[in-house]
Amino acid sequence: MAKYLISFPSAAMMVPDGEWAAVGRDAHAVIDEAKAAGVYVFGGGIDENVPPALVSADGRVAEGGYAWAPPLDGGFTVLELPSREAAITWAARIAKACRCDQELRVFQFDPQS
Numbered sequence: 001m002a003k004y005l006i007s008f009p010s011a012a013m014m015v016p017d018g019e020w021a022a023v024g025r026d027a028h029a030v031i032d033e034a035k036a037a038g039v040y041v042f043g044g045g046i047d048e049n050v051p052p053a054l055v056s057a058d059g060r061v062a063e064g065g066y067a068w069a070p071p072l073d074g075g076f077t078v079l080e081l082p083s084r085e086a087a088i089t090w091a092a093r094i095a096k097a098c099r100c101d102q103e104l105r106v107f108q109f110d111p112q113s
Helices: 020-036 084-098
Strands: 002-008 040-045 053-055 061-063 075-081 103-107
Touching: 002 084, 020 040, 020 075, 020 084, 075 084, 084 103
Parallel strands: none
Antiparallel strands: 002 075, 002 103, 040 075, 053 061
């Protein structure tokens, strides 16, 4: 079984006012189903109210992330699944609940972590 990262950037969530409660309810329902199925590893989102810090090997800290990289924001879910097809099925369920497309990637889990 492989772990899959299912994610979306914040800008992808263009939810009309008044639908946010339904999105939250539907998204949590899919996560509850993943937990019940035993495939849920972890999930969450980036707190966009806290700016990133770039920390160098010598301990210096600079506010902000890599200047050349797009911002890292949005929501993330990692599921452990038997196949890419199963991952696509779960990503589609999350996309439907969140009302936005999801990016699907194989998450290279480090068993020593």
